[in-house]
Amino acid sequence: MTTFSDLDYVNKQQTQQNQELNLCADDYSLLTDLYQLTMAACYIGEGIEQRQASFELSVRRLPPNFGYLIAMGLAQALAYLEKFRFNSSQIAALQATGIFAGASDRFWSLLAEGKFTGDVWAVPEGTAVFANQPLLRVEAPLWQAQLVETYLLNTINYQTLIATKAARLRDVAGESATLLEFGTRRAFSPQASLWAARAALAGGLDSTSNVLAALQLGQKPSGTMAHALVMALSAVEGTEEQAFSAFHRYFPGAPLLIDTYDTIAAAQRLAAKVNSGEMQLTGVRLDSGDLITLSKQVRSLLPGVPIFASGDLDEWEIAKLKAAGAEIDGYGLGTRLVTGSPVNGVYKLVDIDGIPVMKQSSGKITYPGRKQIFRSLTGGKVKADKLGLLEESSLEEQALLQLVVQQGKRLQPPETVETIRQRTAASIASLPQQTRRLDRPIAVEVQISSALQQLIDKTRKRTAQAHQTHT
CATH class of the missing domain: 3.20.20.70 (Aldolase class I)
Structure with missing residues (x-):
C-alpha cells in the first residue's frame, strides 16, 4: 500500500523540490543508470532473473603514460552491496515515472523484498593490476548482478585513479x-x-x-x-x-x-x-x-x-x-x-548459468568464464601475470582474486587505511622499474593460460555456429 510519506517522496521528485541532490546510504539503490532497472525488468519478465550470473570489472586499457593501476574502492563497493535495498518510497517514485508500466508485478515484489545474496571476488585494495585483469567479480542472481553495476564502477574507477596517481607521486x-x-x-x-x-x-x-x-x-x-x-x-x-x-x-x-x-x-x-x-x-x-x-x-x-x-x-x-x-x-x-585521465573500467557478463560468454565487438573484446589472476615473482619483483580460469591452480604463483563476500555476507572486516597504504607501497616496490617510470612505461606482460585460450576459442566457435543457425 502506498502511504502518505511515499506520495510525498514522489511529489518532491516530480516537482523538483529536492534541489540539494545530496546522497545518503538509503538512496544508494537508486543511484544507478536507468537501463540497469529496465534490463532487470526484462530479465524478470522473461523468467531468467534468478539465473546465476558472473560479471567481471576490468580495465581494457591503462590511462596514457600509466604502467599500472592500484586497485581501490572495494570498501565502499562492499558497503553498498550490504545496504542494497529498495524501500517503498523509492518503488513508488519509480512507478510514478510511468517508464515501467509494462513491467510485471514480480519486478516490484523483487525490488521490495530483494537484497544482495551473491558472492564477490576481488583483488585487495592497494594491489597493482594491469589491463584486462578483473579487479572484481560478482557472482549472483542475474537481476542483482546487473543492478549493482553502476555504483561499483563509479567508486572503483574513481578511487583506482586517485590511488594510482597517489602511488606515482609517492x-x-x-x-x-x-x-x-x-x-x-x-x-x-x-x-x-x-x-x-x-x-x-x-x-x-x-x-x-x-x-x-x-x-x-x-x-x-x-x-x-x-x-x-x-x-x-x-x-x-x-x-x-x-x-x-x-x-x-x-x-x-x-x-x-x-x-x-x-x-x-x-x-x-x-x-x-x-x-x-x-x-x-x-x-x-x-x-x-x-x-x-x-x-x-x-x-x-x-x-x-x-x-x-x-x-x-x-x-x-x-x-x-x-x-x-x-x-x-x-x-x-x-x-x-x-582530476585527470579517467580509469575507464567496464563491468561485463562472463558467465550465465555455467555458459561462458564473451563480447566480440571490435576493440571491446572480453574474455569468457570466471577468471583468476596468477602472479609470479622473482626476487620479490613481479615477473609476469597469467590470466587463467578460476578452477586452475598453481603452487608457484600467487592468486590475486580473493573471496570477500559469500552469500551476501562480508567475510572480513574493512581494512584500515594504514594497512592498504602498506600494501600499496609493497605493490609498487615489487614492480619492475620500467613499469614504474613516468616516461613511456612498459606494463607487466599478462599472459593467457592455455585453458583460458581454449575456452576463448570454444566460445567463439559456439557463438559463430549459433549465428549461422539463425541466419
Whole structure:
C-alpha cells in the first residue's frame, strides 16, 4: 500500500523540490543508470532473473603514460552491496515515472523484498593490476548482478585513479617527502572529495586537508593557511609579519604561507625571528613563482625549516623539481591529483548459468568464464601475470582474486587505511622499474593460460555456429 510519506517522496521528485541532490546510504539503490532497472525488468519478465550470473570489472586499457593501476574502492563497493535495498518510497517514485508500466508485478515484489545474496571476488585494495585483469567479480542472481553495476564502477574507477596517481607521486617524491592531499575544492563533487581523500591516503599520501574525510577515517587533518588571512590581517593589523605572528599564536605547529607579497623578504623577516629565538618555525609554504630558485633562497635563509610547495603540482612537476635540485621537503597536491585521465573500467557478463560468454565487438573484446589472476615473482619483483580460469591452480604463483563476500555476507572486516597504504607501497616496490617510470612505461606482460585460450576459442566457435543457425 502506498502511504502518505511515499506520495510525498514522489511529489518532491516530480516537482523538483529536492534541489540539494545530496546522497545518503538509503538512496544508494537508486543511484544507478536507468537501463540497469529496465534490463532487470526484462530479465524478470522473461523468467531468467534468478539465473546465476558472473560479471567481471576490468580495465581494457591503462590511462596514457600509466604502467599500472592500484586497485581501490572495494570498501565502499562492499558497503553498498550490504545496504542494497529498495524501500517503498523509492518503488513508488519509480512507478510514478510511468517508464515501467509494462513491467510485471514480480519486478516490484523483487525490488521490495530483494537484497544482495551473491558472492564477490576481488583483488585487495592497494594491489597493482594491469589491463584486462578483473579487479572484481560478482557472482549472483542475474537481476542483482546487473543492478549493482553502476555504483561499483563509479567508486572503483574513481578511487583506482586517485590511488594510482597517489602511488606515482609517492614513488617520484620518495619516502622522506611529506605529501598532503589538498584536492577537496577541485574534486568533481563533495562525495568525490571524500573518496579522493581516502584513495590518496591509501595510495601513499601522508594526510588530507579534508576535515570530514580525515575524521571519518580516524586520521588527523593537515593544512596551512591561505593568502586571505595574510592579506586580511596585514590590512587590519599593519604588516605581513604581524599576520604571521597572530596566526602562529593560535597554531604554532602550522607552516606559514610566505608568497603573498615578496617571498624572500618574508623569509628574511622570519629568519630574524627564528635566529633571535623569538619564533620556532615548523615550516613554510611556497604556492607560486619559480619554485626551484625560491626554494634554494629560502633554504639559505631558513636552513632548518621544512619547505612545502603547492600550486598545480603532479608527479611530472615533482620529478622536474627534484632533478633541478629544488630544496623542497613536502608537497601539497590538489587539482592534478583529484582530476585527470579517467580509469575507464567496464563491468561485463562472463558467465550465465555455467555458459561462458564473451563480447566480440571490435576493440571491446572480453574474455569468457570466471577468471583468476596468477602472479609470479622473482626476487620479490613481479615477473609476469597469467590470466587463467578460476578452477586452475598453481603452487608457484600467487592468486590475486580473493573471496570477500559469500552469500551476501562480508567475510572480513574493512581494512584500515594504514594497512592498504602498506600494501600499496609493497605493490609498487615489487614492480619492475620500467613499469614504474613516468616516461613511456612498459606494463607487466599478462599472459593467457592455455585453458583460458581454449575456452576463448570454444566460445567463439559456439557463438559463430549459433549465428549461422539463425541466419
